[in-house]
Amino acid sequence: MRRFISVYIALFMFFPMFGSAQSWDQFKDDFNGSLDLGVDLTKSIFSAKSLPYYLGGAALIAGSMIFIDEPIRDFSQSHKSPFKSRLFGVDNYYGGKYTPLAVLGLYTVGLLGKNQALREAGLRTSQAIVYTGIITVITKEIFGRSRPYTDKGSTSFHPFAFQGNYRSFFSGHTSLTFSISTVLAGEIDNIYWKIFWYGLATVVGGARIYHDKHWFSDVVTGAVVGYAVGRFVVINSNKYINTIGADTQAGTYQINFNFYLK
Secondary structure, three states, X not given: OHHHHHHHHHHHHHHHHHOOHHHHHHHHHHHHHHHHHHHHHHHHHOOHHHHHHHHHHHHHHHHHHHHOHHHHHHHHHHOXXXXXXXXXXXXXXOOOOOHHHHHHHHXXXXXXXXXXXHHHHHHHHHHHHHHHHHHHHHHHHHHOEOOHHXXXXXXXXXXXXXXXXXXXXXXXXXXXXHHHHXXXXXXXXXXXXXXXXXXXXXXXXXXXXXXXOOOHHHHHHHHHHHHHHHHHHHHHHHHHOOOOOOEXXXXXXXXXXXXXXX
């Protein structure tokens, strides 16, 4: 996860430098706007209004860890098949190491091609990836939950162990794919488009359980966190997006902004 974030930020920062001066100015505006968005997100996370949701969520997660996680793990590991293995192989691609490159490509094409719609879609997705990733990494290290394959049980925790075997809570693949899917689902106001992206993220979550990398509660928590960050980006990012000479009609990709007014 650390490598995921560091490589992504490095590419995101330096790749646009190969464009024009105008593209570089636009990139700097996007970068500064992303930082401002991060400040707002941080304030929202630590807002007193969020406390009741945290307490309720913690109770549900604790109940899942004690009563649900082990049975679901037993069921998933005892019901494997070639078809399921192929289906759940999706986590090798979506949420994997090539995902940030694809998002970076979307942003870069829009930036250098002066296509505002593509640039903004790539920017929002980038913001969702980075901030979801930071939250995920911090949480994993704080809790240090044992992964299912270690056979230490669903209530085994080793805070600040800084080891891969103790980074189960919560699922990074699930949080990242849900944050990306939430942003992309909002780019086009079409029910089938939304079903596709949320469905794909759900399959990734199932894959993490199927591959014995995460508990059910890890996946559910990752999905909620990813969705929450993605929605925050969708709702608030337009406040920090400036356009410098962008051609909003360039290319064929268009956004239905009615989504943001709902």
